[in-house]
Amino acid sequence: MQPVRVRFAPSPTGALHIGGVRTALYNYLLAKKTNGTMILRIEDTDQTRFVPGAEEYIMKSLEWVGIKIDEGVVQGGPHAPYRQSERKSIYKQYAQKLIDEGNAYYAFDTEEELEAMRNRLKATGSSNQQYSSITRMMMNNSLTLPEAEVKRKLESGDAYVIRLKVPDAEEIALTDLIRGEVKVHSEQIDDKVLMKSDGMPTYHLANVVDDYLMQITHVIRGEEWLPSAPLHVLLYRFLGWEKQMPQFAHLPLLLKPDGNGKLSKRDADKAGFPLFPYNWVDPTSGELSKGFQESGYLPDALINFLAFLGWNPGTEQEIFSMAELVSAFTVERIGKAGARFDILKAQWFNQQYLKAKSNDELAEFLLASLPAGSCTKEKAAKICGMLKERVTFTHDFATQAKFFFEAPAEYDQQVVSKKWNNDAVTVLTAYSQALASIQELTAEAAKTTLENVTTTLGIGSGKIMQALRVSITGAGSGPDLMIAMEILGSTEVVSRINRALSTLKKV
RNA sequence: GGUCCCAUCGUCUAGGGGUUAGGACAUCAGAUUUUCAUUCUGGUAACACGGGUUCGAUUCCCGUUGGGACUACCA
Known part of the structure; x- marks a missing residue:
């Protein structure tokens, strides 16, 4: 396969959601697989939603999980800048071209007028309340207003947006790598705003222009973009870039663990698992979003888990390093259906990675x-x-x-009441005395000494093991006791047993 | 509401016109173990429904149902 140029294009509006991490991962895997280029583009065209620190958070997160960026804000590259707010001046000419060629128009409607239009349509029972080929002729725009009036408004600095003039009766088709051919009638697409009244482009214009300029070959993004993909196709066509149009792959969504719907922070909080790479504190609300890193997850395990949410290698191998994922990954093996997020599986992966x-x-x-x-x-x-x-x-x-x-500050009451009996006291007293004479306590010595004591006293060692454990660790369960005793050393072990004997005797 | 997308064990999924429908997580049982855990062995558990096409559909087609996404001067 030819080297691809792919981009991950998050909006710096907060912490990077785990679904975003998976999108970035699939982009990255395809890039590495084909010896291609992974680009990070910051889509910050909505200045009202800008959140300080979000951009740094995104980059830090990608780095943690091992997704390396080839071109981006900090790496630079032949298509810099990679932050859309810094590319503001670029978009204007393309919007102008669309206007000049009759594929876009100026619109002066106020928010109230738009609202009124929608209400009016709703009242008539219309199924479609969009700014469209039918409604546009009833609104204030350069299609309905006299030319002189439009000119006057533009020159006097009246607020305006530029809208796409969607053709009224046309079937728009696109080929999605995951879903095959998707067709939408142009009637269903509204006259989307391309340039906002603050002079910034909307996502639709900016992403098409940048993908073209940055020579993106494959657009791999979430399924939530599928409905607007035909609109983007239209834009490529009007801009004369149809031949260079990237291939699309719309990823299935990550769903709530129970019930239905898109996975959200609320669900994660409710179920008590993280949803973001790192902890994130929202600067305005002060609200904490828990991170996988702080929750004890390993990045490799997270990646392995995420890779399998919507993709599989078709073999029975479960554990994949990033390098193995790169060589096994193909877009063809990405599934179509949304995947429920099962944190238990993530935990299992984490355990496997920890053990390794x-x-x-x-x-x-x-x-x-x-x-x-x-x-x-x-x-x-x-x-x-x-x-x-x-x-x-x-x-x-x-x-x-x-x-x-x-040393244990308290002893597990359950174990004490069940296992702390006369036999235990007898054995532990003798055992502690026997241990006191051992300098270098090994697990082996601890064990044979215990056996000697129990056989001499005629008490089964199984009966007092729990008591011994609780006297040393305070708990009824834990790792191999003999090895633990070796690590603690005989002095500490003896003192702990004696302390337990004196504090627990009365019980 | 409209448009688009989707549908195999509880979950992630493999598979594909004829299979004992496979694996993993979870779950249950047994074994091992000084406890708990690990590990091992075994078990329960799925093709949403209805029509076609076909000698034969879980698989292909249509519909139904269910679910999801989108429907902003947000991305």
């Missing part, structure tokens, strides 16, 4: 949660090695390793 990491890598997660210098890297690696089979999130190391760094 080396103890040294894992140690970093534990060390990060500890005061500097409180634990050696070797010790942390050893602890993580023991813990890695029982961990789902990166922060699980810290919580599960807690007892290594602090």
Whole structure:
């Protein structure tokens, strides 16, 4: 396949939604697969929705998940600038060309007039309340107003927009790589605003112009754009760029985990899972959106999970590195139906990726949660090695390793009431004495010593294991106790057992 | 309401005119284990419905139903 030029074109209006990450991922995979170019274009033509920090957030997020940008705001490139607000002057000439050739017109209608028009149509029971080939002749625009009047308005600085003059009876067809041929009658397309009254283009004009100028070969975007794709085709045609028109691929949507509808932050909050790469605090509302990073997810696991939401390799392989995804990816294998977002599956991937990491890598997660210098890297690696089979999130190391760094402040009452009995006290008393004489406690020594004690006393070791565990860790469950004791060392183990014996004796 | 898109286990999906409809997550049971977890083994579980086409449809076509997206001077 020829090298493609694809773009991810987010709007900096807030945190980057996970669906956006998947869109970026599919673009990226196709780019890498074909040795092509991945472009990041910031679509900030709506100045009223600009949110400070959003653009940086988007770039940081893409970087975290491993999506590298070839051309963009910070990387630069042959088609700079890559921020649409900085390309403002470019769009005007194309709008002008459309006007000159009779494919667009000036419209002076106020918001109230537009509202009144819609209400009027609604009242008559019209199924279509759009600014269209029928309604445009009843409005204030350069099609209905005398030429002199239009000229006067333009010169006196009256507010105006430029609208596309959609042909009135024509079938517009486009080929979507995922859905095949899609046809829409031009009657259904309204006379979309191309240039807003503030002089900025709308998405429709800007994206077509930029995709053409930036020589984009494939437009891979969410399905929510499918209804306006015919409009874009029209624009390519009127601008004389039909031959250079990119190929379209409209991705299936990410759906709520239960019920129906597009996945939203509300659903994620309700179900208690993140929906954004990093935590994001909305600068105006102060509202927090939880991030995958802070929630303990690994970027590779997230990517693997996301890749499989709407795409599959057709084999039974489940675990894919980014490089493997690149070589396995094809647009043909993208599905058509929306995919429910199942966080449990994401957790499973995370667990798989965590387990596959080396103890040294894992140690970093534990060390990060500890005061500097409180634990050696070797010790942390050893602890993580023991813990890695029982961990789902990166922060699980810290919580599960807690007892290594602090003696239990309290004991699990359930375990105590069930397992703390005379046998346990007898064995633990003898065991602690036996351990006290051991200098270098190994897991092996801890085990044989315990066996010696229990056989001598004639008490099954199984009966007191829980009591031993609770005395050392405070909890009824956890990792291999003998190895844990080795890491803790005999002095600490003995002191913990003795402490438990003195505080729990009465129970 | 209108337009467009979509439809295989609870979820993500493979498959495709004749299959015991496959895998993964989740779930259930058993085994292993010093507990919990891991791991292993096994089980439950799906072609939305109705018409065609055909010797034969889950697969192809049409319709119904259901769901979704869009319907702004937002992207």
